[in-house]
Structures are given as C-alpha cells and as structure tokens.
Amino acid sequence: MSGLTIKNLHVSIEGKEILKGVNLEIKKGEIHAIMGPNGTGKSTLAYAMMGHPSYEITEGEIIFEGQNIVEMATDERSRLGLFLAFQYPVAIPGVTVANFLRTALNARRRAKNPEDKGISILDFRKMLKEKMDLLQMDHAFAGRYLNEGFSGGEKKRAEILQMATLKPSIAFLDETDSGLDIDALRIVSEGVNALADENLGVVVITHYQRLLNHIKPNYVHIMFDGRIVESGGPELALRLEELGYDWVREKYKEVVAA
Amino acid sequence: MSDAQVLEKLTGQQKYDFKNPEDFVFRAQKGLSREVVEQISTMKREPQWMLDFRLKALAHYEKRAIPTWGPDVTSLNLDDIYYYVKPTEGQEKSWDDVPEDIKDTFEKLGIPEAEQKFLSGVGAQYESEMVYHSILEHLEEQGVLFLSIEDGLRKHPDLFREYFGTVIPIEDNKFAALNGAVWSGGSFVYIPKGVKVDLPLQAYFRLNVANIGQFERTLIIADEDSQVHYVEGCTAPTYTTDALHSGVIEIVVKRGARVRYSTIQNWSKNVYNLVTQRAKVYGNGTMEWVDSNLGSKVTMKYPSCYLMEPGAHGEILSMAFAGNDQIQDAGGKMVHFAPHTSSKITSKSISQGNGQASYRGLVKVHKGAYDVNNSVVCDALLLSENSRTDTFPYVEIEEDDVSIGHEASVSKVGEEQLFYLKSRGLSEEEATSMVVSGFIEPLVKELPMEYAVEMNRLIQLQMEGSIG
Numbered sequence: 054m055s056g057l058t059i060k061n062l063h064v065s066i067e068g069k070e071i072l073k074g075v076n077l078e079i080k081k082g083e084i085h086a087i088m089g090p091n092g093t094g095k096s097t098l099a100y101a102m103m104g105h106p107s108y109e110i111t112e113g114e115i116i117f118e119g120q121n122i123v124e125m126a127t128d129e130r131s132r133l134g135l136f137l138a139f140q141y142p143v144a145i146p147g148v149t150v151a152n153f154l155r156t157a158l159n160a161r162r163r164a165k166n167p168e169d170k171g172i173s174i175l176d177f178r179k180m181l182k183e184k185m186d187l188l189q190m191d192h193a194f195a196g197r198y199l200n201e202g203f204s205g206g207e208k209k210r211a212e213i214l215q216m217a218t219l220k221p222s223i224a225f226l227d228e229t230d231s232g233l234d235i236d237a238l239r240i241v242s243e244g245v246n247a248l249a250d251e252n253l254g255v256v257v258i259t260h261y262q263r264l265l266n267h268i269k270p271n272y273v274h275i276m277f278d279g280r281i282v283e284s285g286g287p288e289l290a291l292r293l294e295e296l297g298y299d300w301v302r303e304k305y306k307e308v309v310a311a
Numbered sequence: 312m313s314d315a316q317v318l319e320k321l322t323g324q325q326k327y328d329f330k331n332p333e334d335f336v337f338r339a340q341k342g343l344s345r346e347v348v349e350q351i352s353t354m355k356r357e358p359q360w361m362l363d364f365r366l367k368a369l370a371h372y373e374k375r376a377i378p379t380w381g382p383d384v385t386s387l388n389l390d391d392i393y394y395y396v397k398p399t400e401g402q403e404k405s406w407d408d409v410p411e412d413i414k415d416t417f418e419k420l421g422i423p424e425a426e427q428k429f430l431s432g433v434g435a436q437y438e439s440e441m442v443y444h445s446i447l448e449h450l451e452e453q454g455v456l457f458l459s460i461e462d463g464l465r466k467h468p469d470l471f472r473e474y475f476g477t478v479i480p481i482e483d484n485k486f487a488a489l490n491g492a493v494w495s496g497g498s499f500v501y502i503p504k505g506v507k508v509d510l511p512l513q514a515y516f517r518l519n520v521a522n523i524g525q526f527e528r529t530l531i532i533a534d535e536d537s538q539v540h541y542v543e544g545c546t547a548p549t550y551t552t553d554a555l556h557s558g559v560i561e562i563v564v565k566r567g568a569r570v571r572y573s574t575i576q577n578w579s580k581n582v583y584n585l586v587t588q589r590a591k592v593y594g595n596g597t598m599e600w601v602d603s604n605l606g607s608k609v610t611m612k613y614p615s616c617y618l619m620e621p622g623a624h625g626e627i628l629s630m631a632f633a634g635n636d637q638i639q640d641a642g643g644k645m646v647h648f649a650p651h652t653s654s655k656i657t658s659k660s661i662s663q664g665n666g667q668a669s670y671r672g673l674v675k676v677h678k679g680a681y682d683v684n685n686s687v688v689c690d691a692l693l694l695s696e697n698s699r700t701d702t703f704p705y706v707e708i709e710e711d712d713v714s715i716g717h718e719a720s721v722s723k724v725g726e727e728q729l730f731y732l733k734s735r736g737l738s739e740e741e742a743t744s745m746v747v748s749g750f751i752e753p754l755v756k757e758l759p760m761e762y763a764v765e766m767n768r769l770i771q772l773q774m775e776g777s778i779g
Contacts, residue, residue, distance in 0.1 A: 103734045106726065115331035147749025154744060157735040164736070178320045198749070215735060 056254050057081035057102075057135075062113035062230045064101045065095075073279035074113070081222055082093045082251040085297035086265055086290060087258045089276035090298045091131060095258045096140060098276070099227040103137045104130055109186045117223065133162040136221030138212035140228040144200040150211065151181060151195040161219065184217040188244045195206050205232030208239075213244045213304050230264035242267030342390045345369065348492050349649040351394075351619075355461055355495075360472065368481040368491025375485035381671065382638045387583050392555050394493045394526070403571035409648050448587075450508065456501040457512055460528050470501060474532055478561035478591050487587040494528035497558070499578035502537040502568075507581060511540040511573075512760050522598075527558040533568040533596075541760060544575040555583050556607075562590035564598045566620070571759055572597040575766065577606035577750050580637065589644075601757050603630040605769060613671060616770040617650035618680075626656040630754045633666030633698070634773055642672035647713075653684040659751055660691045662698030663773070669701040671719025674715060679714035689719040694743065744774040762768050 057079045061163065071094045079085055080185045086094055087107075102115065104127040114121050156242045157259055159171040172180075181195055183278035188210050200208055209229055216224055226245070230238055246267050249255050257268055265287070275283040282305050283289060293301075323432050348369050353361040377384060378755050450457055456467065481491040502508060533539055543560075556578055564570050570590065578584050584607035590598040600614035616625030628641035645654035660668035670689045691700035702719050732742035747766050748755070755763045 088343060103730075107731055111520030127733040128736050128738050129740075131734055137734055139731065139734075143725070143727045145732070145749050146730060148745055153732075153735075153745070156741065157732075157737060160736045160738070176766060219735065254666060 055295070056083070058116040060116070061066070061115040062101065062109045062115065064097055065109045066097070066107055070103065070111070071279055075257070075281055077274065077281060079223055079254045079256055081254045083272065084249055084255045084257065084268065084270045086270040086273045087256060087276055087281070088273060088290065088293055092277045093258060094279045095276050096227055099137055099258055100226045102135060102225055103127055106143065118123070128160070131219075132161050132172050135252060136216050136220035136224040138209070138216060138224065138226040142200045142212055146198055146201050148199050149196050150199050150214070153199050154181065154215065157215070157219060180216065184200050185213055187217065187247055188214055189240050190214065206234065206237035209233055209237065209241050210224050210244070213241055217244065217248055222252060223256070225256045226257060227258045228260065230259055230261065235288060238264065239267060262290050265290045275301055277301055322670065340367055343369070343394045343493070346454075346708065347394050351493060357464065358468065360393040361464065364476060364481070365419065365492050368488045371481050372485060372488035372492055375488060375538040377485060380613050381517060382640045384583060384585070385608060387554060430754050436726065445739070452620060453506050453507060453508070454503040455508060456499065460494070460497040460499045460500045460530065463473045463530065467499070467501070470532070471499065471530070472651040474561070474563055475530055476561075477738065478589050479559055479587050481645045484587060486557045489561050489673065490526050490587070492555050494559065497527035497529040498531070499529070500531040500541065501540070502533045502539045504534045505536045507538040508540070511542045513542045525556050529558070529560045531562045531572070533562070533564050533570045535565045537565075538569045540571040540573065542573045542762065544577065555585070557641060558586045560586070560588040560596065563744040564590055564592040566594040566596060569597045572614075572761075573601040574603060574733055575762060576604045576610065576612075577769070580604060580608050582607045583611040584612065586612045587611070589617065590615070590625070591617045591619055592623040592625055597624045597626070599626045599628070600643065601628045601754065602641065603754060603766070603775065605632045609638045609640070611640045613642045613644050613673070616654060617646050618649060618654065620649045621651040623649065623652045624690040627656045628754050628757060629658045629670070630751050631660045631668045632770065632773060633660070633662045633668040635664030639664045639666070639668045640671055641668070642670045644673040645675070646673070647680040647683045649675045650679065650681045650683070652680060655685070656687045657753070659754060660689075660700055661694065661747055662691070662700050663694040665697040668697045668699070669703060671703040673705040676708045676710050676713050680766070681710050681715040683710065685714070687718070690750070691721045692747065693721065693723045694747070723736035741772055744771045747774065
C-alpha cells in the first residue's frame with residue numbers, strides 16, 4: 054500500500070535550518086502522532102509537506118504516490134491527495150464555505166479529467182449535508198464566510214469538514230486540538246476517526262496527550278530539535294503524559310550541543 | 312394596448328432610431344461647433360427650448376477648462392471626436408474591424424454570434440424586444456413611462472421640461488455641459504405615485520446597450536412613494552471606436568420614493584469615461600447607487616445624492632477594478648441640504664498590474680442641516696506590486712450636530728490566503744480570483760442574479776488577463 058515517505062528532510066526558514074534530517078514513513082490506513090515540545094519543528098514539517106513558499110527544502114526527498122514532490126506546487130500536491138488541517142486557518146471574507154468547497158472539489162475533478170463539468174449543485178448539497186452531520190455542524194454553517202468570525206472550535210471543525218469533502222490519502226492535522234473545549238475535541242476526534250479508513254493515512258501533530266485519548270495512533274514519534282528522536286507505539290505517548298518532555302531534553306541535549 | 316400595437320410602437324421607434332435615411336444625411340465631420348449642435352437638434356426635430364438649452368450648454372462648455380484635480384485627461388483630443396449620432400454606424404463598420412481580444416471575451420462569456428455583432432455595433436438589428444413585450448405592457452398598465460429620452464421629450468414635453476436639467480445644470484462641470492450640447496440616446500422613466508415596479512428596469516433591455524452611445528442622457532422621475540430599480544449597462548465589453556463617453560444621469564426621488572440605480576460599466580479600454588450622475592432626494596426618500604466600473608481607459612465617476620429634505624437617505628456602493636493601463640477614479644458625493652438626513656458610501660477597489668484605482672468622495676453638510684449621519688468605508692485590494700490605490704476623501708461641514716465616520720483599509724492579497732486556498736487544490740489564478748470575488752461580494756449580491764453571475768465570470772476573465 055502506497056503512502057508518504059520522508060527521507061532525510063532538511064528545511065530552512067530565511068536561511069535558518071529548522072528541520073535537520075527527518076525520516077518518516079506513513080502508509081494509508083495508519084494513524085501517526087508526532088509529539089514534542091514547542092519550537093522543535095512539528096509545524097514546519099506540516100507546512101513543508103504542503104510546499105509553503107517560506108519553507109525552503111535544502112536537502113532530502115518527499116516521496117508521495119510514487120514521485121518526489123519536493124518541487125511540486127502546493128495545489129498539485131493537494132490534488133494528488135495531500136492535506137493539511139491548519140492550526141490557524143485564515144479567513145477568506147465574502148466566500149462561503151459551500152462555494153469554496155465546491156470550487157476546490159471541482160478543481161480536483163478537472164485535474165483528473167479536463168472535460169469534467171463539475172459536481173451538480175444537488176449532489177454537492179447532499180454530500181455536504183452528510184459530512185456536516187458527521188461533524189455535528191449546523192447546516193447554516195455552509196452559508197457563512199470561510200473562517201470569518203469562526204470560533205476556535207468552528208475553525209477546527211471546518212478544517213475537518215474540508216478533509217471529509219476533499220478525501221485526501223494522507224492528512225496532516227496540525228495542533229487540531231488547540232483551542233478546543235472538551236466537547237469540541239470529542240466531536241472533531243470522532244469526525245477524524247470516522248474518516249480514518251484503509252484509504253487514509255493520518256498524521257496528528259500535537260503537543261498534548263489528551264487528543265490521543267480520542268484518536269488512537271498506531272505509531273507515536275517524538276520530535277526534538279528538528280529530528281524525530283524516538284518512535285514507538287501508543288505507550289510512548291503515555292510515557293510523555295506521565296513524565297513530560299524533560300527526559301527527552303535530557304537524553305538528546307548532547308545532540309543539540311554537538 | 313394590444314400586443315400588435317405595442318409592437319408597432321416599438322418598431323416605429325426602431326425606425327426612428329436606425330432606419331429612416333432622410334434623417335441622417337450628414338457627412339462625417341469631427342469636432343464640435345454650433346452647426347453640429349444645430350444639426351443634432353434639427354435631426355431630432357426638437358422644440359426651440361431644447362435647441363436653446365443645447366446652445367447655452369455649448370457656450371458653457373467652451374468657457375470651462377478641463378478639470379485638473381483628477382486623472383490626467385490631456386491626451387484626450389476633443390477635436391478628434393464625432394459629436395453627432397451616427398445611426399448608420401452599423402453598416403459602416405465591419406466585424407473584421409472588431410479587435411480580437413474583444414471577440415475573444417465575447418466567446419468566453421458565451422454570447423451568441425448575432426448578439427456579439429450587435430454589441431460591437433456591427434449589426435444594427437436585433438430581435439430581442441419581443442421577449443420583453445409583456446413586461447412593457449404590464450408597466451404601461453401601471454402608468455409607468457419607460458421610453459427613449461427622445462421619445463420622452465416628444466411624447467411628454469411638459470413633464471420632461473419640468474425636470475430636465477434641474478438635477479445637473481449645464482454649469483455643473485465641463486463634461487456635463489458637453490453632454491448638454493450634444494446628448495443623444497438614453498432613457499426617460501417616470502414612475503407614478505405609489506407604484507412599485509417589482510422587476511428591475513433594464514436600460515434598453517440590455518441588448519440595446521451598444522446603442523446608448525457616447526453622450527447618453529437619462530432622466531428618471533420617481534413620484535411620491537414609488538419604487539424602482541434601474542439597471543444600466545452590460546457585462547459584455549461595450550466596444551466603440553470612439554474615445555469618449557460622457558453621460559449625464561439625472562434622478563428625482565420624490566417624498567417617500569425609493570430608487571436604486573445599478574451600473575455595470577465595461578467600456579473597451581480605449582475609452583475615456585467621464586460621467587455625471589446625480590439624484591435629488593426629497594423627504595423620507597431613498598436613493599441607492601450601485602456602481603461598478605470594470606472597463607474603460609480612464610473613468611471619472613462620482614454618483615451623488617443631494618439630500619434636500621428631512622428623512623432623505625442616500626447610499627453609494629462603488630466598485631472599481633483597475634487592470635493594466637487603467638485608471639478608475641470612482642467614488643461618490645453626499646450633499647446634505649436638510650436636517651435629519653443620512654448617507655453612506657461604501658467603496659471597494661481592486662488594482663491589478665499597473666492599474667490605478669482611487670476613491671474620491673465628498674461629504675458636504677450645509678448650514679442648517681443638523682442631525683446628519685454619514686459613514687464612508689473604503690476598502691482597497693492590491694493584486695500586484697505595481698498596482699496603486701489612493702483615497703481622496705473631501706469633507707466640508709458647516710454644522711455642529713453631525714456624525715461623520717470614515718474608515719479606509721488597504722490590503723494585498725495575502726500570501727497566507729493564497730497558500731491556504733492552494734493547499735485545497737486551487738491554482739494561483741483560481742485562488743486569487745476567489746479572494747477577489749469574496750472582496751466584491753457585498754456589491755455583487757446587490758445586483759440582479761444574472762448580472763451577479765456574469766460579473767463573477769467577468770472578474771475571473773479579468774484575472775486571467777484575457778479581457779479586451
């Protein structure tokens with residue numbers, strides 16, 4: 054089963070190296086969690102996956118669907134099946150959630166088949182309502198301007214709604230738990246769990262263990278100073294919950310110093 | 312009136328407009344003179360008072376200097392323009408002469424070929440009037456007058472004379488004076504007391520827009536407690552070989568009446584578009600201008616409301632898109648003559664390439680006009696490094712008890728917005744055009760459905776850089 058393979062990835066922002074050789078393999082059907090203290094490069098990894106212009110890949114490969122996508126434009130990566138749920142989604146005033154999603158969906162269909170006429174309004178509405186029900190969202194939400202005036206919880210739900218609509222094969226969720234109260238966290242997690250099947254690989258990026266009580270990862274990785282320093286099963290997350298990150302800092306500070 | 316009679320009336324009108332050869336024996340001659348003005352008046356078989364009006368306007372036009380406070384219009388050669396109507400233009404022009412980019416835009420908008428030719432002024436005949444037949448009849452039953460300006464003058468001389476030139480006198484500005492001298496084409500609308508016209512009145516039924524001409528003149532009178540929405544223009548590019556369009560739109564909003572005037576301006580990019588639009592609003596009346604400017608080389612256009620009596624309210628929603636080599640100098644004027652009046656100006660401008668879009672607006676409160684409320688909001692969106700936006704808000708207040716608000720914002724299409732949209736599979740172009748269509752959404756949603764759809768399509772085309 055194909056997926057995403059990251060090999061020795063180095064990424065710089067404005068000349069400063071943030072990622073210093075990340076290796077990671079995600080297969081469809083798997084759920085990975087990347088944990089770690091703040092400022093160790095977790096979000097950088099997510100942005101670099103999507104090809105943000107400020108994140109320069111200086112070395113390494115990202116193999117997705119059998120090709121190295123390092124040089125590929127952001128929109129192409131998306132249409133190929135990569136997705137990022139943003140920690141801070143930006144507002145697009147005047148563009149409704151429904152209009153945006155339909156445009157995005159049609160862009161994918163046209164990429165596959167230039168003759169495609171796009172999804173019919175009726176089919177689209179039906180599909181969108183189903184997805185919104187899954188995330189316990191009011192249908193009126195579809196008519197609101199994208200992320201404008203959304204609460205933290207609404208933004209995160211809107212991100213998952215986009216994921217549900219666009220059906221990626223590999224999805225990065227960047228701090229999707231931040232800013233959520235316990236009910237919103239449960240709803241968002243249930244949504245992710247409902248979507249996670251053998252056709253979707255999920256990478257959950259989080260600082261805290263609490264999200265992992267709801268979304269059960271197969272693999273847990275700890276990121277420190279731009280590298281993945283520990284990988285294991287769910288028990289690794291529990292160890293972090295119990296002991297915090299101090300032991301990681303202690304164990305790997307020599308690497309940092311070196 | 313039976314269908315046959317209405318049809319007869321319409322075809323009669325067409326005959327007058329296009330076909331009657333003895334009316335149009337003038338030879339092509341550029342430039343403006345007393346003779347040209349007299350010829351126009353004779354051709355239209357006008358009463359003496361209108362000829363006098365035209366000559367007075369001409370005299371004023373000759374006295375006034377070209378305005379220098381706005382965009383540079385000095386490269387406009389006023390001697391190199393035909394000032395009289397050219398009703399036979401259609402036969403003189405050939406489809407081959409229409410620039411490729413204009414044809415290309417027609418194609419992309421999906422306009423049928425016959426209509427394309429008509430819009431380019433190549434074909435002078437069209438069949439679409441039939442469609443609007445029943446609408447016309449319905450209006451007539453309510454006593455609504457919706458005529459060409461020439462027919463308005465001929466058929467309703469007293470009503471016409473009572474209001475013509477009273478909202479925008481010839482002394483108003485040089486180009487209004489020019490229009491006064493050589494006006495031709497446009498609409499005459501009268502809505503009787505208490506009549507609410509539920510469908511938007513579309514200037515010249517949309518298809519006829521190419522014939523509105525360079526010096527159109529429109530007069531709308533909304534009697535007490537009446538209501539109308541008038542739509543002018545067309546999203547298809549209005550192609551003309553002439554370099555100047557100088558229209559005058561006068562609107563009288565009587566007590567308790569409500570008028571909305573929507574414009575979609577898409578002149579071809581060789582045109583100087585210098586237009587004067589004003590409404591006089593009486594007690595508790597409301598005037599709304601929805602003004603969108605996409606085409607032309609240079610546009611100077613500031614729809615205005617004169618708020619004459621207590622309770623009068625004016626609104627201007629102005630949108631300008633300045634693409635490469637375009638200057639859109641748009642905005643509005645609110646002049647408060649009476650107490651308890653209110654007004655609001657919302658301006659949205661987009662600049663692309665080296666385009667320049669400006670908001671230029673005046674808010675004036677005369678002595679004695681207390682308890683006045685006004686707000687001005689200007690938002691500008693820049694799409695490129697070379698594009699430019701300016702804001703020129705003029706405020707003149709002669710009274711204390713007034714509340715005036717001005718907000719202005721300039722934003723660039725943000726890298727983060729584009730990245731976000733691209734991360735969902737939208738191309739750079741699709742992403743930019745989505746941000747732009749969101750930006751103008753507050754204006755577009757005020758337009759009738761079919762215009763709104765076309766407007767969005769047009770903006771997309773403009774973004775692709777393929778518009779003529």
